Amino acid sequence: MQNQSAALLRVESLRKVFHSGAADVVALADVNLAVPAGEMVALVGPSGSGKSTLLHLLAALDTPTSGTVYFDGNSLGAFAERELENFRSQAGGFIWQRHQLLADFTAVENVAMPLLIRGNAAGEALRTAREWLGEVGLSNRVQHRAGELSGGEQQRVAIARALITQPKLLLADEPTGDLDEANTESIFELMQSLHHSHHLTSILATHNLSLARRADRVLVLEHGLLMPDDGTFAGRAAGRAASGNSSTLEGRG
Ligand SMILES: Nc1ncnc2c1ncn2[C@@H]1O[C@H](COP(=O)(O)OP(=O)(O)O)[C@@H](O)[C@H]1O
């Protein structure tokens, strides 16, 4: 199906059921969603509500039980394996809660890795990676091994690695979940700034409601369903804060 709207990403009747042992787990029941190009969306919801599952399906890292993900008007389900590989390696950048860097490799080698895997020349890949390390504020850590960097620095390297292929889409699964408050703020600001300067479309799963409210739109997942966007989210979040809970949803995912 060709592009019928300006949405870069469209999700129709998306369902994902995991068969684990004797029981079926409905991770996503029936999710419908359209994300216009340029939007920054925060995805919140309690642990187990399906946030990671949804991000994995959007990144074509997993396949739905039923339903369709459209990227730029094209159904991921209709892609041949080769097209899926292109999509994974070029269309979307993914940032995880735990950065998943190669600890024994240097920062610049980690950032260059997606280009090296693609078969780009090493010198060119490393030069581009060095530029990206500059963009994320790590010009002074280029030759450090990833395992020697602080948590916040590691997440900056992961962001540079996710963006070096110049994807249109940035998917982040609780990227600040392991960071302290100061690093959470600076990583979020970095993501926001890169979102604008690189004209990205970004989806950020987070437990941090005060960060979520700074996105263009907040989506709330509960029990594998997106809650209607009735404008009450900010009110609910404020209520939670006022009732003495921190501005974080209960549980972790
Ligand atoms: N690979 C899997 N096999 C079986 N169940 C899974 C698997 N991945 C996720 N689930 C289940 O699906 C539900 C949604 O999980 P997840 O998407 O990780 O939620 P969240 O990221 O919001 O915490 C949970 O009940 C989880 O236990």
Ligand SMILES: [Mg+2]
């Ligand atoms: Mg999760």
